[in-house]
Amino acid sequence: MEMEERSFVVSSDPHQVEDGGESPRYTIDEALVSMGFGNFQILVLAYAGMGWISEAMEMMLLSFVGPAVQSAWNLSPHEESLITSVVFAGMLVGAYTWGIVSDKYGRRKGFFITATITSIAGFLSAFAPNYTSLLILRCLVGVGLGGGPVLASWFLEFIPAPERGTWMVIFSAFWTVGTILEASLAWIVMPKLGWRWLLAFSSFPSFLLLLFYQSTPESPRYLCLQGRTSDAAIILEKIAHHNRTNLPPGILVSSHSYDFEEQGTAVEDVHLLSQTQTKVETSQATTSSMVALSPLLKLLSRELLLSTLLLWVVFFGNAFSYYGLVLLTTELTGTSRCTSTDIHLKVHEDVNYRDVFISSFAEFPGLLLSAVMVDKLGRKLSMSSMFFLGAIFLFPLVFYRSDGLTTGLLFGARVCITSTFTVVYIYAPEIYPTSIRTTGVGVASSVGRIGGMTCPLVAVALVKGCHQTVAIVFFEIVFILSGICVVLFPFETKGQDLPEKV
Numbered sequence: 001m002e003m004e005e006r007s008f009v010v011s012s013d014p015h016q017v018e019d020g021g022e023s024p025r026y027t028i029d030e031a032l033v034s035m036g037f038g039n040f041q042i043l044v045l046a047y048a049g050m051g052w053i054s055e056a057m058e059m060m061l062l063s064f065v066g067p068a069v070q071s072a073w074n075l076s077p078h079e080e081s082l083i084t085s086v087v088f089a090g091m092l093v094g095a096y097t098w099g100i101v102s103d104k105y106g107r108r109k110g111f112f113i114t115a116t117i118t119s120i121a122g123f124l125s126a127f128a129p130n131y132t133s134l135l136i137l138r139c140l141v142g143v144g145l146g147g148g149p150v151l152a153s154w155f156l157e158f159i160p161a162p163e164r165g166t167w168m169v170i171f172s173a174f175w176t177v178g179t180i181l182e183a184s185l186a187w188i189v190m191p192k193l194g195w196r197w198l199l200a201f202s203s204f205p206s207f208l209l210l211l212f213y214q215s216t217p218e219s220p221r222y223l224c225l226q227g228r229t230s231d232a233a234i235i236l237e238k239i240a241h242h243n244r245t246n247l248p249p250g251i252l253v254s255s256h257s258y259d260f261e262e263q264g265t266a267v268e269d270v271h272l273l274s275q276t277q278t279k280v281e282t283s284q285a286t287t288s289s290m291v292a293l294s295p296l297l298k299l300l301s302r303e304l305l306l307s308t309l310l311l312w313v314v315f316f317g318n319a320f321s322y323y324g325l326v327l328l329t330t331e332l333t334g335t336s337r338c339t340s341t342d343i344h345l346k347v348h349e350d351v352n353y354r355d356v357f358i359s360s361f362a363e364f365p366g367l368l369l370s371a372v373m374v375d376k377l378g379r380k381l382s383m384s385s386m387f388f389l390g391a392i393f394l395f396p397l398v399f400y401r402s403d404g405l406t407t408g409l410l411f412g413a414r415v416c417i418t419s420t421f422t423v424v425y426i427y428a429p430e431i432y433p434t435s436i437r438t439t440g441v442g443v444a445s446s447v448g449r450i451g452g453m454t455c456p457l458v459a460v461a462l463v464k465g466c467h468q469t470v471a472i473v474f475f476e477i478v479f480i481l482s483g484i485c486v487v488l489f490p491f492e493t494k495g496q497d498l499p500e501k502v
Contacts, residue, residue, distance in 0.1 A: 024248070024249045024250030024251075025250050025251060025252075025253040026247070026248035026249075026250055026251075026252060026253065027252075027253055028220055028221055028224060028232065028236070028252070029160075029161060030248055031236050031239075031247055031248060031252070032158070032159070032160040032161070032239075033160045033161060033162065034245070034246075034247065034248045035160075035236075035239055035240050035243050035245045035246075035247065036160060036163075036243065036245060037159060037160055037163050037167060038239075038242065038243030038244070038245065039242045039243055039244075040158075040238065040239040040242035040243055041158050041159065041167070041239075041243075043215075043242075044154075044155055044158050044216075044217075045155060045167070045170070045171060047151075047209070047212060047215075047216055048151040048152065048154060048155040048171060048174075049171060049174035049177075050174070050205055050208055050209055051111060051115065051148065051151040051205075051206075051209055052148065052151065052152075052171065052172075052174040052175050052178065053174050053175070053177055053178035053181065053205050054115075054118065054178070054205035054206045054208075054209065055145050055148045055175070055178070056174070056175045056176075056177075056178025056179050056181075056182065057178045057179075057181060057182040057185075057202045057205060058087075058118065058122060058141055058145055058202060058203075058206075059087075059145070060178070060179045060182035060183060060186075061182055061186065061198055061199065061202050062083070062084045062087060063326075064186040064190055064195065064198060065083065065195045065198065065199065066080045066081070066083050066084060067080070068190065068194065068195040069083060069131075069134070069195060072195070073130075073131055075131065079131065082135065083134065083135065083138060085453055086135050086138050086139040086142065087138050087139065087141060087142035087145070088142060088449045088450075088452050088453040089139060089142060089449075089453070090138075090139040090140060090141065090142020090143040090144075090145070090146065091142040091143070091145050091146040091445075091446070091449045092142075092146070092446045092449045092450065092453075093142075093143055093146065093446075094114065094142060094143040094144060094145065094146020094147055095146035095147075095148075095149060095442040095443065095445040095446040095449065096146070096439075096442050096443050096446050097143075097146065097442075098110050098111075098113070098114055098146055098147035098149075098150050098438070098442060099149065099150065099438040099439035099440070099441065099442025099443060100439050100442070101113065102147075102150045102153075102154075102438040103435060103436055103437065103438050103439050106218055106219075106222055107150060107153065107154040107157075107218060107219045107222055107438070108154075108213075108216055108217075108218050110147060110150040110438065111147055111150045111151050111154065111209070112210075112213055113147070114144045114145070114146070114147025114148075114150065115144070115147075115206050115209035115210050115213070116144075116210060117140060117141075117143055117144035118141055118144030118145055118147075118203070118206040119144075119203050119206035119207045119209070119210060121137050121138075121140035121141045121143075121144060122137075122141050122144075122199065122202065122203030122206060123199075123200055123203040123207075124137055125137035125138055125141065125199050126196045126197070126199035126200040126203075127196070144206075146442070146445070146446070146449075148445070149425075149429075149438060149441040149442050149444075149445045150438050150442070152168075152171065152425055152429065152441065153429045153437050153438045153441055154219055154438075155168075155171055156168060156426075156429045156430075157219040157220070157221045157222070157434075157437075158219070158220075158239075161495060161496060162375075162495055163375075164375075164426065164430070165374035165375035165379070165426055165494065166371055166374070166375055168374075168422075168425065168426040169367060169370045169371040169374060169422055169423075169426070170371070172367060172370070172421075172422040172425060173364075173367050175363075176363040176364060176367060176418075178205075179363070180361070182202065185198065185201055185202065186198055189201060217235050217238065218231070218235065220232035220233075220235045220236055221434045222434065223235070224252075224434075225434050225435055229252055232252060233251075233252040236252065298435075298436050298439075299432075299436065299439065299440055299443060304431075304432070304440075306488075306490055307431050307489065307490055307491075308440070308443075308444075310485045310486075310488055310489055311424075311427075311428055311431070311440075311444050311489075312443075312444055312447040313481070313482065313485045314383070314420075314424055314482050314485050314486060315424065315428075315444045315445060315447050315448035315451070316447050316448055316450060316451040317387075317451065317478045317479070317481065317482030317485075318417065318420055318421045318424055318448060318451070318482065319448035319449065319450075319451035319452045319455070320451035320452070320454065320455045320478055321390070321413075321417045321475060321478055321479060321482070322414075322417045322418070322421055323451075323452045323455045324455045324475060325410055325413055325414045325417060325475075326414070328410060328471070328475075362411045362414040362415055362418070363414070363415075363418040365415045365418075366414070366415040366416065366417070366418025366419040366421075366422065367418065367419070367422060369386070369415065369419045370382065370418075370419045370422040370423055373385075373419075373423075374422075374423055374426060374494075375494060375495070378492045378494040379423055379426060379427040379430070379492060379493055379494060380427075380486055380487065380489050380492050382419070382420075382423045383419075383420045383423045383424060383427070383483075383486040384483045384486040384487050386416040386417075386419040386420045386423075387416070387420055387479050387480070387482050387483030387486060388479070388480070388483045389412075389416050390412075390413045390416030390417055390420075390479045391476050391479040391480050391483070393409045393410075393412040393413040393416065394409065394410075394413050394472055394475055394476055394479065395476065396409060397409055397410075397468075397472045398469055398472050398473060398476070401468065420482070420486075425441075427489075427493060428440065428441045428444055429441050430493035430496065430499075431491075431493060431499075432499070433499045434499075458474070462474065
C-alpha cells in the first residue's frame with residue numbers, strides 16, 4: 001500500500017502537466033474497473049442485501065397479518081385492506097423523501113434513518129393495543145421501507161461498469177430470499193404464536209442494519225460530487241486493500257470538475273489544490289449549479305423528461321403486475337371461488353402459508369433469466385421481451401381457466417415480471433446522474449407503490465366480483481403498455497459508466 005506516498009488531489013484538467021511532465025490521472029469508474037469486484041464489494045453486497053431482505057419480509061407479512069388481525073379484532077374487509085394500504089402510502093412518501101435526503105446528505109445517512117424507523121416501528125407494531133395504533137405504526141414502517149432504493153443505488157455505485165448488470169441481479173436475489181424466509185417464518189410462527197410474534201421476528205433484519213452500520217463506507221461517487229475527493233480516494237484505497245489489487249497510477253480526478261471545465265464554468269487557475277481548497281471550491285461550484293432547481297424539477301428537465309415519464313409507467317406496470325400476480329395465484333385457482341366465500345375464508349389459514357411459500361420459488365427462474373440477459377442483450381431488450389412474453393403467458397386465461405393451466409401460466413407470468421422488476425432496478429439508477437440518482441429512483445419507486453396500492457382495488461376486486469376475464473384483459477393491457485414504454489426508452493446503458501451530469 002502507498003497511502004502515505006499518494007497525493008490525494010483533484011484537477012480540472014486530465015492532461016495537466018506536473019513538474020514538467022505528464023501526470024497520470026484516473027476517475028472513479030477507471031479505478032473500479034481496475035480493481036474489479038472483490039471482497040470489499042462482497043461486504044457491501046451483504047449489507048445492502050440484508051436491507052433488501054428486510055423490505056421483502058415486511059412486505060410479505062402483509063399477506064398473513066391482515067387476515068389474522070381481521071379475525072382477532074372483528075374488522076371489516078375495508079379495515080383489513082387499510083392495513084396494507086397504509087404501508088404503501090408510507091412507502092410512497094418515504095421513497096421520495098429518502099431519495100432527496102441521501103442525495104443531499106449522503107447515502108449512509110439515508111439508509112441509517114430508514115433502518116432506524118423500520119426496525120423500531122416494526123417491532124413496536126407487535127405490541128399495538130388497538131387498530132388505530134397498528135395503522136400508525138405500519139404506516140411508519142412503510143415510510144422506512146421507502147428507503148430501499150437508497151441501498152440499491154449505494155451498492156450500484158461500488159460496482160465496475162462491465163459487471164454491473166450481473167451483480168445487481170444477484171443483489172435482487174436477496175428479495176426472493178426475503179419472501180421465502182417470511183413465508184417459512186409465517187408457516188412456523190403463525191399457527192403456534194400468532195401475528196404479534198411474526199411482526200416482532202420480521203423486524204430483526206432491520207436491527208442488523210443498525211448493528212453493522214458503523215462499518216459501512218460512504219459512496220465515493222457522492223463524496224466526489226461534494227468535493228470531498230480526498231475522502232473518496234481513501235475509500236478507494238480501502239477497496240484496493242481488501243481486494244488485494246492496486247489503484248491505477250496517478251491521482252484521483254473528480255469527473256464532476258471536468259463537467260464544469262467543459263461547460264466553460266469559471267475555475268480558479270490554481271490547478272493542484274489542497275484537500276481543504278478542493279472541498280471548498282468544488283462545493284461552491286456544485287452549489288451554484290444545483291441551487292436553481294429542485295430535485296423533482298431536474299427529473300423533469302428537457303434532457304430527462306422522456307426517460308423519467310417512461311420509467312414511471314414501467315415502475316407502475318411492474319408493481320401493479322407483480323403484486324397482482326401474487327394475489328391472482330390464490331384468487332383464480334380452486335373451485336367455486338365466486339360463490340364459496342365462507343369455505344375460502346375457512347381454509348385460508350391452512351392453505352395460504354404453503355401456497356405462498358411454493359409460489360415464491362417462481363422468482364428464481366426470473367432472476368436466472370435476468371442474469372443471463374441483462375449484460376448480453378442489454379437492459380431494454382431484456383425488459384421488453386419479458387413484458388411481451390408475460391402477456392403471452394396470460395393470454396390463454398382470457399378464454400379458458402382450469403386449475404392446472406392457470407397455476408402453470410401464472411407461474412410463467414410471474415417469472416417474467418420478476419425478471420423485468422430486477423432489470424428495471426438496474427436500469428433506473430444508470431440513467432440518472434449522481435446528484436439526483438437516489439431521488440430519481442426513489443420517485444419512480446413511489447410511482448410503483450401507487451401501482452401496488454391500486455392493484456387490489458382494481459384487478460383483484462374484479463376477480464372477487466366474478467369478472468375474471470376482465471381482470472386478465474386488464475393485466476394484458478398493463479404488460480403490453482409497459483413493454484412498449486421500455487422500447488421507447490431513449491438509450492441503452494449496458495456497459496456504460498454511471499453518468500455524473502445531466
